[in-house]
Amino acid sequence: MSEVLLEYHRNGAYLKVTAVDPATGEEVCAMGPASNPTAVKSLAITKLQSKLAARRQAPSSKPGKFI
Numbered sequence: 097m098s099e100v101l102l103e104y105h106r107n108g109a110y111l112k113v114t115a116v117d118p119a120t121g122e123e124v125c126a127m128g129p130a131s132n133p134t135a136v137k138s139l140a141i142t143k144l145q146s147k148l149a150a151r152r153q154a155p156s157s158k159p160g161k162f163i
Contacts, residue, residue, distance in 0.1 A: 097148060100141060106130050115140040122147055 103114040111130040116123045124147055126140035 097145060100144065102137065102140070104133070111136050113137050113140040115144040117144060117148060120148065120151075122151065 097117055097119075099118055101116040101118055103116070105112040105114075109130055110127055111133055112125055112127045113133075113136045114123060114125045122144065124140060124143040126136050126143055128136035128139065
């Protein structure tokens with residue numbers, strides 16, 4: 097992940113940061129206090145990295161259930 101797009105939305109005392117990987121289009125959001133935007137930004141980037149790492153892992157060998 098070489099590039100991340102960040103979007104900030106402030107709503108009163110809360111800050112919502114959306115992180116998007118432009119290569120895959122994967123998107124995550126993190127919310128926290130507006131008084132600490134660096135921590136909310138860091139959380140959003142960490143969540144995106146985690147989501148991309150989980151996506152790269154091989155799928156389970158167990159088939160799904162048919163209902």
